[in-house]
Amino acid sequence: MEKSTLIGPFKQIITMTGIPIKGAVKDSELHIVSDGGIIITGSTITKIGDFELLKESDKIAETITLKGNHVCVPGFIDAHTHICFGGSRTKDYAMRNAGKSYLEIAHAGGGIWDTVTQTRKATQEELTKSTIKLANRHLKNGTTTIEVKSGYGLSIDEELKMLRAIKEANITAMPDLIPTCLAAHMLPKDFQGTETAYLSEIAERLFPILKSEKLANRIDAFIEESAFSAEDIKDYFNTARAMQFDITVHADQFTPAGSKVAVNYKAISADHLEASTDNEIAILANSNTIAVALPGASIGLGCDFTPARKLLDAGAALAIASDHNPGSAPMGDLLTQASILGTFQKLTNAEVLSGITFRAAAALKLQDRGKLEEGLLADFAVFHSDNYQDILYNQGNLKPCMVWKDGNLVYDKHN
Numbered sequence: 001m002e003k004s005t006l007i008g009p010f011k012q013i014i015t016m017t018g019i020p021i022k023g024a025v026k027d028s029e030l031h032i033v034s035d036g037g038i039i040i041t042g043s044t045i046t047k048i049g050d051f052e053l054l055k056e057s058d059k060i061a062e063t064i065t066l067k068g069n070h071v072c073v074p075g076f077i078d079a080h081t082h083i084c085f086g087g088s089r090t091k092d093y094a095m096r097n098a099g100k101s102y103l104e105i106a107h108a109g110g111g112i113w114d115t116v117t118q119t120r121k122a123t124q125e126e127l128t129k130s131t132i133k134l135a136n137r138h139l140k141n142g143t144t145t146i147e148v149k150s151g152y153g154l155s156i157d158e159e160l161k162m163l164r165a166i167k168e169a170n171i172t173a174m175p176d177l178i179p180t181c182l183a184a185h186m187l188p189k190d191f192q193g194t195e196t197a198y199l200s201e202i203a204e205r206l207f208p209i210l211k212s213e214k215l216a217n218r219i220d221a222f223i224e225e226s227a228f229s230a231e232d233i234k235d236y237f238n239t240a241r242a243m244q245f246d247i248t249v250h251a252d253q254f255t256p257a258g259s260k261v262a263v264n265y266k267a268i269s270a271d272h273l274e275a276s277t278d279n280e281i282a283i284l285a286n287s288n289t290i291a292v293a294l295p296g297a298s299i300g301l302g303c304d305f306t307p308a309r310k311l312l313d314a315g316a317a318l319a320i321a322s323d324h325n326p327g328s329a330p331m332g333d334l335l336t337q338a339s340i341l342g343t344f345q346k347l348t349n350a351e352v353l354s355g356i357t358f359r360a361a362a363a364l365k366l367q368d369r370g371k372l373e374e375g376l377l378a379d380f381a382v383f384h385s386d387n388y389q390d391i392l393y394n395q396g397n398l399k400p401c402m403v404w405k406d407g408n409l410v411y412d413k414h415n
């Protein structure tokens with residue numbers, strides 16, 4: 001039998017057990033194990049309970065005893081990022097804050113197309129390296145699973161280069177990386193043809209390779225006036241569904257349109273939603289599509305936040321992700337951003353924590369993580385505190401002192 005390790009005692013273990021996937025949550029609904037311990041066997045959790053009682057179990061080969069007060073939460077799950085990219089958009093940020101318009105920035109050589117140019121210039125190895133670096137930075141902040149999108153290649157070969165780089169990065173990066181194909185990010189400037197011509201070329205030529213090389217099981221599209229319309233995307237999403245890809249949508253960022261498309265195509269998630277009105281909120285709340293708020297983009301652009309409070313009160317499932325990307329969300333700090341969204345949208349601790357754990361896992365269709373329960377992956381973050389509320393109270397400035405991934409201690413501030 002594989003040897004088991006007991007870790008504890010934790011002043012509090014926040015398991016996230018028993019909370020529904022949809023709707024508002026009170027802090028009193030959180031399941032808290034006081035003075036608890038966690039037994040790990042291999043990569044999974046085999047028992048959670050009172051530390052002193054667990055110590056008496058004869059199956060434990062090793063006990064890791066923590067000194068001082070510690071709170072344990074599930075490893076955070078960042079369900080929406082663009083951390084595979086070349087170059088930097090520092091100049092865009094300065095220009096935008098100096099009052100320049102989107103068009104003025106684009107004319108000066110900025111915008112998404114700048115990142116496309118820089119990403120095309122980078123080699124696959126360079127993209128792999130930089131993705132690993134950013135993923136490991138997120139791990140130190142408690143994030144153990146990260147979704148990573150392509151979408152800065154915008155041609156068959158360049159999208160393949162990005163997705164191969166992400167696949168390669170996943171081997172070495174400490175967090176798990178979940179790849180998504182975002183070839184439908186925008187119509188590439190150098191494509192001779194219409195939106196639908198571009199999309200059908202991608203679907204015909206790229207989708208089969210995604211399957212054969214196992215590069216991505218998720219297809220994303222940016223539904224927006226400046227990108228693709230509900231009409232443009234029809235055949236693309238129909239093909240994706242027929243090929244059994246999961247669908248996810250960049251929806252309602254500047255104009256409301258995408259969330260309706262997302263629900264129509266039974267998307268796993270609809271992300272952004274800053275411009276969602278009561279109509280879109282109702283559509284999402286009546287669906288199984290997870291609503292994903294991206295406060296990092298609101299902070300990066302100086303725009304309104306996603307109406308997270310309204311979404312939860314209407315009964316939607318709300319996840320919170322960083323949208324970490326070089327243009328609109330350069331900070332890349334999920335915990336800070338989720339905390340800030342909580343203050344602006346009046347979200348409970350339980351709602352914010354749900355949004356970056358099991359509800360985020362659902363946005364990626366992952367059932368093996370997001371809660372601390374027997375049989376799930378031993379992915380968790382540990383904070384120096386005697387009260388879990390300190391985590392969001394510190395607005396991201398209280399960092400984990402330990403992070404465990406797949407049953408291994410991968411980050412330890414004590415050493």
Ligand SMILES: [Zn+2]
Pocket residue numbers: 080081082250323
């Ligand atoms: Zn995005």
